[in-house]
Amino acid sequence: xxxxxxxxxxxxxxxxxxxxxxxxxxxxxxxxxxxxxxxxxxxxxxxxxxxxxxxxxxxxxxxxxxxxxxxxxxxxxxxxxxxxxxxxxxxxxxxxxxxxxxxxxxxxxxxxxxxxxxxxxxxxxxxxxxxxxxxxxxxxxxxxxxxxxxxxxxxxxxxxxxxxxxxxxxxxxxxxxxxxxxxxxxxxxxxxxxxxxxx
Numbered sequence: 689x690x691x692x693x694x695x696x697x698x699x700x701x702x703x704x705x706x707x708x709x710x711x712x713x714x715x716x717x718x719x720x721x722x723x724x725x726x727x728x729x730x731x732x733x734x735x736x737x738x739x740x741x742x743x744x745x746x747x748x749x750x751x752x753x754x755x756x757x758x759x760x761x762x763x764x765x766x767x768x769x770x771x772x773x774x775x776x777x778x779x780x781x782x783x784x785x786x787x788x789x790x791x792x793x794x795x796x797x798x799x800x801x802x803x804x805x806x807x808x809x810x811x812x813x814x815x816x817x818x819x820x821x822x823x824x825x826x827x828x829x830x831x832x833x834x835x836x837x838x839x840x841x842x843x844x845x846x847x848x849x850x851x852x853x854x855x856x857x858x859x860x861x862x863x864x865x866x867x868x869x870x871x872x873x874x875x876x877x878x879x880x881x882x883x884x885x886x887x
Contacts, residue, residue, distance in 0.1 A: 702751060703747070703751050705778075706750050706751055706778070707747065709774065709777055709778075710743055710747055710774075714726070715727065715770065717798055717802075718734075718740060718768040718769055718770040718773075718798060719734060719740060719768065720734065720735065729742050729743055729744055730742055731745075734767065734768050734791070735788075735790055735791060735794075736790055736791050738767055738768075738788070738791060740768045741771065741830070746770060746771050746774055747774070748863070748878065749771070749774075749828060749851055750774045750775070750778060752849070752851050752863075752865050752878065753775075753778075753826045753828060753849055753851060754826075754849065755775070755778035755779045755826065756778070756779075756780075757778075757780050758780055758825070759778075759780055759781075759825040759826050760779070760780060760781045760782075760821075760823075760825050760826075761775050761779045761781070761782045761783070761824060761825065761826040761827070761828065762782075762783050762784075762785075762817060762818055762821070762824040762826070762828070762840075762843065763775060763782060763784040763785070763827075763828050764814035764815070764817070764827070764828070764829040764830065764831065764837075764840075765785070765814065765830035765831045766784040766786035766791060766792055766809065767786065767795065767830060768791065768798075769794070769795030769796070769798045771828070771830055772784050772795065772807060773802065773804065775828070776799065776804045776806050776807050777804075779806070779826070781806050781807075781808070782806060782808070783807075783810070783818055783821050783824070784808070784809055784810070785810045785811075785812060785813075785814030785818055786809070786810075786811060787811070787812060787813050787814065789811050792809060792811040795809070796809045808821070816839070817839075817843045818843075819843060822842075822843035823844060823845045823848070824843055824844060824845065824848065825844075825845050825848050825849075826844075826848060826849050826850075826851075827840050827843065827844060827849075827850045827851070827852075828850075829850075829852035829853070831853070832852075832853040832854075836852065836854045836864070836866070838866070838873070841873065844868045845868075846869070846870065847867070847868065847869060848867075849865060849868075850865070850866040850868070851863065851864070851865050851866075852864060852866075854877075862878065863877075863878040864876065864877055864878065865878060
């Protein structure tokens with residue numbers, strides 16, 4: 689396994705499209721009673737002890753996934769549905785798993801109201817992925833674990849991308865991209881993040 693710094697900080701046409709989508713998506717739709725904070729670039733608490741990531745984190749993850757309309761994506765941790773909206777906008781099909789029924793129901797209602805028809809929802813643990821619909825071109829994990837979720841690579845297609853926060857020294861979390869190829873897993877540390885623990 690190689691470990692390097694990714695060049696994905698570079699902007700380009702893809703990032704411009706992501707920023708344009710962000711500017712047109714009302715984050716207030718995905719939070720409860722925090723209207724004044726919706727436009728701030730900060731993580732916010734939602735129900736069930738979970739959080740909604742900062743907009744810049746969501747945009748960076750979307751960029752890292754290198755999505756197009758051929759991609760089938762698995763998301764572990766639906767949360768408020770904010771990240772799933774980005775995935776559904778730029779991918780062909782999204783499968784999203786949320787362990788908390790309250791969050792799953794709210795996210796499903798929000799995303800259907802926004803008109804997304806390319807999202808399949810599941811309520812339950814996503815720690816082992818969703819083998820029924822595998823393989824996936826992309827997998828994104830929106831919660832942290834003490835060990836990198838490398839077992840999910842089995843559900844990725846060749847040349848697929850997995851993104852997840854990974855613990856490093858001193859309990860630091862790094863947003864990390866794993867690229868699956870035939871000979872090895874290429875690993876790229878992107879930036880420090882803070883996600884809630886996976887349930």
